[in-house]
Amino acid sequence: MIRITRRHLMQSTAAGAAAVMMPSVLRAQPKGVDGNSVRLGILHSLTGTFAIAEASMVDAEKLAIDEINAAGGVMGHKIVPYIEDGASEAPVFAEKAKVLLRRDNVAAIIGCYSSALRKAVLPAVNQAKGLLYYPTYYEGQEIDKRCLYTSQEVTQSVIAAVTWMAKEKGKKFFLIGSNYIYPVTCNKIAKPTIAKLGGTVVGEEYVPLGHTEFSSIINKIKAANPDCIYSTVVGGSNVAFFKQLRAAGLDGSKITLLSTVVSENEIEGIGRDNAVGYYACMGYFQSIDSPINKKFVKAIKDKYGANRVVGDPMQCGYNSVYLWKNAVEKAKSFAPDDVLKASAGLEIEAPEGTVRFDKENHHVWKKVRVGRALEDGQFEIVHETADLVQPDPFPKL
Amino acid sequence: MGIDIIIMQAFSGLSLFTILLLMALGLAIVFGLMGVINMAHGELMALGAYVTYLVALFFERNLPSLMGIYIFFAIFCAFAATFVFGYVLERSFIRFFYNRPLDTLLATWGLSLVLQQFYRSTFGAQEVSVPLASWLSGAWEPVAGIQLPLNRMFIIGLTMVVGLCVYLMLFKSRWGLRVRAVTQNRPMSAAVGINTDRVDALTFAVGSGLAGIAGSVFTMLGSTNPGTGQLYIVDSFIVVVFGGVSSLLGTALSAFAIAESQTAIEYFATGTVAKVTILLFVIVMLYFRPQGLFAPKVRGA
Numbered sequence: 001m002i003r004i005t006r007r008h009l010m011q012s013t014a015a016g017a018a019a020v021m022m023p024s025v026l027r028a029q030p031k032g033v034d035g036n037s038v039r040l041g042i043l044h045s046l047t048g049t050f051a052i053a054e055a056s057m058v059d060a061e062k063l064a065i066d067e068i069n070a071a072g073g074v075m076g077h078k079i080v081p082y083i084e085d086g087a088s089e090a091p092v093f094a095e096k097a098k099v100l101l102r103r104d105n106v107a108a109i110i111g112c113y114s115s116a117l118r119k120a121v122l123p124a125v126n127q128a129k130g131l132l133y134y135p136t137y138y139e140g141q142e143i144d145k146r147c148l149y150t151s152q153e154v155t156q157s158v159i160a161a162v163t164w165m166a167k168e169k170g171k172k173f174f175l176i177g178s179n180y181i182y183p184v185t186c187n188k189i190a191k192p193t194i195a196k197l198g199g200t201v202v203g204e205e206y207v208p209l210g211h212t213e214f215s216s217i218i219n220k221i222k223a224a225n226p227d228c229i230y231s232t233v234v235g236g237s238n239v240a241f242f243k244q245l246r247a248a249g250l251d252g253s254k255i256t257l258l259s260t261v262v263s264e265n266e267i268e269g270i271g272r273d274n275a276v277g278y279y280a281c282m283g284y285f286q287s288i289d290s291p292i293n294k295k296f297v298k299a300i301k302d303k304y305g306a307n308r309v310v311g312d313p314m315q316c317g318y319n320s321v322y323l324w325k326n327a328v329e330k331a332k333s334f335a336p337d338d339v340l341k342a343s344a345g346l347e348i349e350a351p352e353g354t355v356r357f358d359k360e361n362h363h364v365w366k367k368v369r370v371g372r373a374l375e376d377g378q379f380e381i382v383h384e385t386a387d388l389v390q391p392d393p394f395p396k397l
Numbered sequence: 398m399g400i401d402i403i404i405m406q407a408f409s410g411l412s413l414f415t416i417l418l419l420m421a422l423g424l425a426i427v428f429g430l431m432g433v434i435n436m437a438h439g440e441l442m443a444l445g446a447y448v449t450y451l452v453a454l455f456f457e458r459n460l461p462s463l464m465g466i467y468i469f470f471a472i473f474c475a476f477a478a479t480f481v482f483g484y485v486l487e488r489s490f491i492r493f494f495y496n497r498p499l500d501t502l503l504a505t506w507g508l509s510l511v512l513q514q515f516y517r518s519t520f521g522a523q524e525v526s527v528p529l530a531s532w533l534s535g536a537w538e539p540v541a542g543i544q545l546p547l548n549r550m551f552i553i554g555l556t557m558v559v560g561l562c563v564y565l566m567l568f569k570s571r572w573g574l575r576v577r578a579v580t581q582n583r584p585m586s587a588a589v590g591i592n593t594d595r596v597d598a599l600t601f602a603v604g605s606g607l608a609g610i611a612g613s614v615f616t617m618l619g620s621t622n623p624g625t626g627q628l629y630i631v632d633s634f635i636v637v638v639f640g641g642v643s644s645l646l647g648t649a650l651s652a653f654a655i656a657e658s659q660t661a662i663e664y665f666a667t668g669t670v671a672k673v674t675i676l677l678f679v680i681v682m683l684y685f686r687p688q689g690l691f692a693p694k695v696r697g698a
Contacts, residue, residue, distance in 0.1 A: 047514055049624050051522035179669050207668040210628045212619040213416070215409035215549070216663035223402045236628055239524055239620030247546035249536040269524025269620060273534075 030334045032107030038077040038334055040065065041100035043111030048088025050113045056265060057135065057317040058083060059304055061110055064321035074325045082106055090120035097121040101128035107334045108133060110320045115139065115181065122147060131336035133324060135316035139185035140393035148343055149363045150323060151316040152283045156389045157260045158189045160368040161281035162230065163197060164383045169256040170227025171199030176217065179206035183232035186260060190230055192397050202226050207233065212240040218248045231259040238266065242274045252277015263311030264377060272377040282312040284352035285371045285379040293351040309377060319350045354388060363391030401542040406664055412549040414656035415556035418649055419614065420629050421636035422563055423607030425648040428637055430580045431600055433491060434498055436505040438633060439626025440512035441605050444482060445475035445612025446621040447520060450527045465530045475613035476606045483605025487598045516623040527616035548617040559610060567645065576600050580643060639679050641689025651690055
């Protein structure tokens with residue numbers, strides 16, 4: 001039996017009043033802002049398969065936050081990072097996105113790596129009317145109204161890469177990739193581009209993810225005798241592919257191999273010796289010779305150790321924080337809708353050079369470069385597009 | 398298709414055969430003879446790979462003149478480390494799960510996750526690069542146009558040595574006799590005075606040690622990262638199950654059959670088709686012969 005005492009009544013009334021008042025208290029502050037600080041969500045894998053790439057992206061994003069805070073913050077608000085580990089699993093990413101958006105009430109999220117992770121997070125972002133910055137190169141085919149894509153989508157790198165190879169290295173192409181959406185989309189764009197340039201495709205191969213045995217495929221390559229290999233093999237398979245290709249006598253001096261998934265970070269795992277002479281096509285290389293990039297690389301090395309290398313996804317993660325900051329300042333508001341509106345056409349000077357959001361499609365205009373791997377694990381830039389390359393997530397083929 | 402390609406394809410098949418065999422030998426002993434479904438077997442290979450990495454680092458820093466032969470020390474250290482780890486693991490963990498195959502499966506799978514995260518925390522999530530001795534890099538070119546990678550030839554040689562050692566140990570040594578006795582009839586073996594606990598621990602340790610050797614050697618071909626073990630575990634199980642549990646000869650022949658069909662199909666179709674075809678074939682085969690290709694004809698316990 002419950003006896004209603006005066007004390008009970010007082011307590012429940014007080015609690016009820018507090019509950020009624022809470023939302024209005026929250027509503028008075030914009031999303032993610034408390035006092036003179038603002039919450040920014042970072043959602044990457046610190047454990048699991050993708051930690052290989054994402055752990056260093058978190059480092060770069062934290063560096064950007066530190067720099068911004070040291071310079072006075074965003075509109076006078078210090079950024080407080082809320083870092084969650086998505087553990088390389090789509091369901092965990094979805095769950096952690098909800099935690100960031102509902103419990104931590106962050107102003108925006110920077111995060112995700114593979115498209116599966118992004119697609120898992122976006123429903124939660126849309127439901128909470130939040131904002132996601134996605135800093136990884138990917139296959140395009142998406143414009144989400146609450147997502148901003150800060151790396152190159154596939155047409156930007158593939159067309160530049162294939163055009164460069166056809167002009168400089170020969171017109172017989174062999175396409176090889178891991179068997180999932182990114183490589184297949186890359187090759188879907190590469191093939192008509194090659195045909196337009198008057199080239200031929202003498203082989204197209206896909207290996208299962210995690211495949212480590214390439215000797216038959218290498219024999220196929222030898223039999224087809226292409227001028228250029230365009231590779232979109234990813235992860236551990238890529239390490240195996242490079243090692244075995246070189247052991248079979250097809251090193252960088254014998255054949256032109258270009259990959260759109262190998263950055264400086266991957267080279268460390270492949271082994272510098274095994275990658276020498278092969279090419280990569282990226283928006284960013286650590287070796288870009290500009291004051292702003294030198295400052296960025298030095299800051300990474302000072303903070304995380306002299307042995308650290310910087311690859312494209314790290315730099316895009318770093319840029320994302322600045323793109324968000326500048327959009328907030330342009331909008332004079334932390335509200336995701338205002339930030340989104342202000343982002344259209346927004347331009348910043350990044351380590352890779354000028355980066356500009358398209359007026360409509362949420363992707364960035366940026367330069368694309370081809371680099372040749374050197375003995376020290378760095379890339380020598382051999383080609384750079386003359387202008388910023390337009391993003392085209394839904395290309396007409 | 399030229400003769401040079403045919404020769405290189407034949408070599409590829411042979412090479413894949415030895416790789417699969419080396420991969421599966423340890424599992425054939427642990428799973429085949431002892432009946433332990435060790436889902437963490439791949440992580441033991443990764444342990445071997447990381448030990449190789451550490452030995453390479455040590456030689457690079459302290460004995461750069463001996464870099465050429467570090468791989469032999471690395472293989473030995475990888476075996477020793479995984480052997481000891483396997484022994485401790487069996488005594489402290491696995492032995493509580495004997496005769497509970499489903500629980501073993503879950504427990505060792507959990508163990509594999511723990512080990513993966515341990516590698517990640519210790520060595521970083523990035524792949525580590527294990528250097529290759531200069532005499533093992535590149536290819537042997539008997540005639541122009543035919544390149545036979547040296548590291549694959551090394552693996553072929555090493556697998557033959559390891560295979561021979563395992564054969565001698567199992568069929569010509571006292572320990573092997575005890576292992577086979579315990580496999581066939583545990584209560585009777587115990588009754589005639591064999592310390593079955595000790596045999597179990599040693600057998601598991603040897604199986605783990607073989608995984609270590611495999612992991613060490615595969616650094617020449619593949620990647621070394623916390624998830625490396627996952628790349629090998631499925632193939633290892635397929636080889637052992639297909640060959641017939643508790644038959645080492647079966648394991649060897651099944652490795653050969655799978656390797657040859659894989660390389661051939663991969664050449665004429667694609668890698669994915671090869672994988673699918675082989676899995677289908679294995680499923681159909683197991684439907685008609687659940688005991689595997691080569692089940693030994695002995696009375697069970």
